Amino acid sequence: MDFPFAFGQKSSLLLIFFFHGIVFSFLLARKGILYKNKASKWLSFFLFLCALYISPYMLGYANWYSNKITREILFFVPFMQVLLIGPVIYFYTKTLLNNQFKIAKKDWIHFIPAILYLLYSLIVFITDKLILDEFYFYADGRDKDLANWYQIVGVISMSFYLIFSLKHYANYKKLVFEKVSFADSILFQWIQNFLIAFLSILILRVLLFILNPEWGEFGSQFWHYIVFSIVVFYISINGYANAVKMSFLGDINSESVAIFSESIIEEKPKQETINQKEIEFWKQKILQLIEKEKIYTNAKLTLSDVSKLLETTPKTISKSINSGFEMNFNDFINKFRIEAVKEKLEKGEHKKSTLLCIAFDCGFNSKATFNRAFKKSTGLSPKDYLQNMSS
Template identity: 50%
Template sequence: MDKDFDNWYHNTGLISMAIYFTASIRYYNLYRKLMFQVVSYANSILFKWIKTYLYSFLVMLVLPIVFDIISIFYPELNSYTGSWWFFLFFSIIMYYVAITGYANPIVTKIPFEISMFDKKPALLLSSNYSTENIIIDIEHETFKENHSPEIENWKAKIETLIQAQKLYQNPELTLTDLAKKLETNAAVVSKTINQGFGLNFNDFINNYRIEAVKTSFEIGEHKKSTLLGIAFDCGFNSKATFNRAFKKNTGLSPKDFLNKR
């Protein structure tokens, strides 16, 4: 046996993989929370392949443990020839992770930094990098209603602006975009939406889009256009996101909703 593969080496590697896996889940969850707080198209950038990757990595983590348990009853598996199946499966998973990773490049239009250890875990950078950086406290966001004069004032401004300019029709609308039009910072808008409306930014904007879709149904647009065409006109950027948001808002799929009218 190669001394480089003694138990201490094997166990240290396993521990480092476990730490990496735990940190990856933590980082992904923070990223997921942040996207729902700052963009109106969060579902399209959550990258399902990352979940698949995490599951694959978990298999890689569990596989050596399973191998060690089986080896207790079958010591001959500890030899190089006896452990071929372990290295085969491990290699297949490694190649799968590498290929899916390179096949799904991430390009983010939202500049941000996340710290897994700070009390304020998300730093949403300003879009032009010339103003002060904005902190969105995604770890401790609250959706409890707040009827303070300040919140009520900003609520009215936000509703008036969105309805007047139909900002929800922009499929790539962000929290920063809305804050710019209101001439304030993203933290103020985020707090108002969270506490004033009891929603995150993504769901808040999607509700406007769904109401616009319902209005289109009422005037008979679905008889002249496809459901997907109506969804795109109202600001959605994918069929899956539209269906998910519509069911969340109404409890029905778009087709079922139309059939009940």
């Protein structure tokens, strides 16, 4: 009996990527269960779907379409869930940005197209195998997963959800800068890299549709699936590394994201009107509080903290800072931290302590955040600034 998998150059290469996707899907699922991390579970599901996505081509190049038994496995098992990948990306994005996010009843509408395709696949199987016992739907001898209409609808679906996810992240990023003084710590740069990586896959797919007149032919799409596999390889490695990193930063997740992401993403606060006179009043109150209490030294300072200290609403403080100082809350607080650092440097404290210790004393929570904020404020790196002071 011949081995049911023909190891050729193309099938073996795709097999490596398939195995890699399955392994990392398992690792992320395990991490998600152990740490009760929903984002890891969604990414695990995404990688599993990607592994299934390349399966028909991997198995096709391994001669499965040439054998009756294996051909029917490819025909009747819906490996390519292109209508499911988009929603999974979207919910992975939402869950990563808000570890308290739960799917509501209304969210299940996103899965209806994928469910309908599964029902269609079931009808095809029942008709061709159980009722007629001959190919009716498969009379053309072509795998339904590879049908032109299905692949095109899949690209449209994934593009739609990618745009949804990018808008969601952009909204999160903008409002985080308005609400916390440690925005860099919860920006989740990984999700942006993840979405851009997936965008490259869709662009490649569209270019293949446009530039390759034979894109519907099985053998003409090998390079698309190789590039797809490479991008998924990148996503799996970096996604797992991010999951490991977040498991060590659990305090940031629980104390920061859980507190703010619900109000940032889900809620639409009522509009409050505030005139110029009120802005000037609150500007002075904010400056007095900062000068007296030095609240910027609190590395976890939030807009809500300031509003409670001044006994007003976060919206009032936000509007006063945005309009009165023409800055977002994060940059506004970092400005005072930078000034405090510069004051300590002028007093020569860097001769008794490290630059990083000084930065932490002034409210910064990481070296990278301090360096970015310092250069943004002064146009110089901290080391260059010190050199200029001594010259």
